[in-house]
Amino acid sequence: MNRKPHTGSARTERSAAKTPTKVVLQVLAGGVIEPPPIWLMRQAGRYLPEYRALRESAGSFLEFCLTPELAVEASLQPIRRYGFDAAILFSDILVVPHALGQAVWFEAGQGPRLQAVDSSADVDRLSGEGQRARLRPVYAAIEELRRRLPAETALIGFAGAPWTVATYMLEGGSSRRFAVAKHWMEERPREFARLMDLLVDSTLDHLSAQVEAGAEVLQIFDTWAGALSADARRRWSLAPLREMVRWLKAAHPDVPVILFPRGAGDVYLDFASSGADALSLDPTVSLHWARAELQTRLALQGNLDPRTLAAGGPRLDEEIQHILDAFDRGPFIFNLGHGILPETPLEHVARLVRLVRQRRD
Ligand code: CP3
Numbered sequence: 001m002n003r004k005p006h007t008g009s010a011r012t013e014r015s016a017a018k019t020p021t022k023v024v025l026q027v028l029a030g031g032v033i034e035p036p037p038i039w040l041m042r043q044a045g046r047y048l049p050e051y052r053a054l055r056e057s058a059g060s061f062l063e064f065c066l067t068p069e070l071a072v073e074a075s076l077q078p079i080r081r082y083g084f085d086a087a088i089l090f091s092d093i094l095v096v097p098h099a100l101g102q103a104v105w106f107e108a109g110q111g112p113r114l115q116a117v118d119s120s121a122d123v124d125r126l127s128g129e130g131q132r133a134r135l136r137p138v139y140a141a142i143e144e145l146r147r148r149l150p151a152e153t154a155l156i157g158f159a160g161a162p163w164t165v166a167t168y169m170l171e172g173g174s175s176r177r178f179a180v181a182k183h184w185m186e187e188r189p190r191e192f193a194r195l196m197d198l199l200v201d202s203t204l205d206h207l208s209a210q211v212e213a214g215a216e217v218l219q220i221f222d223t224w225a226g227a228l229s230a231d232a233r234r235r236w237s238l239a240p241l242r243e244m245v246r247w248l249k250a251a252h253p254d255v256p257v258i259l260f261p262r263g264a265g266d267v268y269l270d271f272a273s274s275g276a277d278a279l280s281l282d283p284t285v286s287l288h289w290a291r292a293e294l295q296t297r298l299a300l301q302g303n304l305d306p307r308t309l310a311a312g313g314p315r316l317d318e319e320i321q322h323i324l325d326a327f328d329r330g331p332f333i334f335n336l337g338h339g340i341l342p343e344t345p346l347e348h349v350a351r352l353v354r355l356v357r358q359r360r361d
Contacts (some may be wrong), residue, residue, distance in 0.1 A: 024086045024154040027299050027331045028217060028256035028277045035359040036324070036332045037085035039156075040349070041260075041280075042339030043078040044090045047346070050077050061106035062098060065091050071141040072148065079153055081346075082353050085333075086154040086217065087145065089210070091138055093160030093221060096202055097169050099131040116172030116180070120191050128202040132209060139213035146214035157215025159206050161222035161261075162199035163236045169195070178227050185236065200240050204247055211252045218248065219258040219280065223338075226263015226282075233267050238274065245275040258301060262338060272297045283337030287326035299331035306336045309352060310344040320355050328359075 020026055023037040045051055054074055058064035065071060074090035094112050098104040103115035117123060145155055159165075168174070170181045184192040207218050225237040238261070245257050260280035261271050271279055272294050281290055281302030294300060308319050323334070334356045340349070 022085070022152055022154045022216070024333060025216065025256070027333050028258070030299065030331050032329065032331055034328065035357050036328070036334050038334040038353060038356050039084040039086040039088065040078070040336050040340050041088075043082075043084060043088065044074045045340060046342035047340055047344040047349070048077055048081065049346075050081075061092070062095070062104060065095055066135075066137040068137050068141040068144055071138070072144045075141070075145055076148060079149065082349060083150075084353075085152070086156050087149055088156040088158060088219070089138070089142055089145065089215065091141075091158070093158070093165055094168060095135060095138060096131075096159060096165055096199070096206055097126075099134040099206070100126040100128060100198070100202055101130070102126060102169060111174045112168060113173045114168055117169045117195065118180075120188075123191055123195050123198070126195075126198060128198070128205060131202055131205060135206060135209065138206075139209050142210055142213035142215055154216050155214060156217045156219055156258075157207065157210030157213075158219045158221060159203045159210075161220050161225070161237060162196050162203060162240045163228070164222050164224045165199055165203070166192075166195055167224050167227075178224065185232065196236065196240060200244060204244055207244075207248060208251055211255050215255070217256050217258065219260060220244065222259070222261045222264075224263075225261035225267075226265070230265070230267060233261075233264060234270060237261055237264065238267060238270050241271070241276075242274045249275060269293055278331075278333070280335060281337060285337075287322060291326050291330065295327060295330035295332070299333065300327055301333040301335045303335070303337035304352070306338050306341045306344070309336065309348050310341045312345065312348045312351070316348065316351070317355065320352060324356065324359055 020029060023033050027033055027037060051074060058070050071090045075087050078084055079087050094104050097114060105113050107113055149155060167178055167181045170184055222237050225233055228237060241259055248257055256277035258278040258280055259271055259276045262282045264271060268279060278299035278301050279294060281300060283303050283305035285303055290300060304319055304323060308316055
């Protein structure tokens with residue numbers, strides 16, 4: 001395999017079923033790549049000074065996401081600085097409720113706010129009809145990114161999973177206990193199911209439009225999967241995601257899908273047979289268990305604790321080594337176990353990239 005790495009280090013391909021040219025795509029097709037490709041969840045974000053400057057020049061966060069030039073620039077920033085093997089579209093999971101007609105805004109220091117959906121009539125008012133038009137700037141950003149990204153960099157499109165997005169829609173923002181969302185799930189099951197069905201459809205349309213615009217990989221974030229009981233997790237995280245993967249595979253057979261059911265615990269095992277091409281592991285997942293039970297069935301991504309990266313020091317080096325040692329015999333993409341923290345020093349990210357790429361057998 002003749003491929004130009006970002007750094008001086010040579011990569012060797014030991015076994016790959018198919019051989020696409022981008023290393024991230026090779027791993028997602030089942031290839032074992034040494035050293036493994038690397039990108040970081042939330043790599044476009046506030047830990048970068050150039051992001052903070054760009055953010056200040058933009059209006060609201062939603063306008064930022066829906067202005068193609070700005071979204072393209074934010075997506076390219078981490079690639080320029082660190083040469084990650086994949087770029088993730090700069091956007092947010094909450095553009096979907098926005099496109100469905102719900103009011104969404106971001107308050108500085110407070111995170112996302114939404115006009116909470118709190119009745120059956122509110123669910124009725126949501127409509128996917130204008131979605132493609134409203135999200136057109138997202139798809140335009142993807143088209144432009146495909147023109148501007150280095151030839152070796154894969155482009156990842158994404159969306160939130162229905163359960164995670166529903167929590168924001170029902171709670172009106174971030175939550176710790178998910179009391180409202182769980183109340184709907186348990187006490188208003190038909191209305192909850194109706195909202196979830198709507199989210200499955202609109203999310204599939206959003207993901208499909210991203211592929212049509214040029215996204216080469218899709219990642220679905222179920223950030224709050226771990227807030228559900230194991231039974232509810234199978235019903236409201238696993239089941240809709242399995243259905244979505246099946247639909248995506250029929251519509252776009254060549255586009256790999258990564259699932260991130262954060263906090264799924266042993267339900268990760270069920271996700272391994274969901275039809276997804278890869279699972280993104282959170283930091284609580286045991287490396288040995290994941291290697292034996294999951295990596296034998298699909299590619300893995302993860303799972304350095306973002307706090308360890310922010311803290312740095314010898315523990316950072318050790319943890320990186322443990323992860324590489326655990327997963328280097330199977331298909332693997334190095335990543336964090338959740339999004340990078342805004343306080344993360346730039347040098348720690350540089351060190352991580354260097355250590356992963358320096359690796360030899
Ligand atoms: O670099 C990337 O990963 C691409 C962009 C991206 C953002 N959000 C930009 C963003 C992605 C993939 C997301 C996903 C997202 N958004 C998730 C799932 C992944 C996860 O981290 O759990 C969730 C739950 C959201 C919802 C959301 N958006 C929250 C809770 C917040 C506030 C908390 C925070 O991190 O600031 C946001 C805002 C947001 N989305 C920012 C960024 C860069 C920060 C806003 C700012 O710059 O002011």
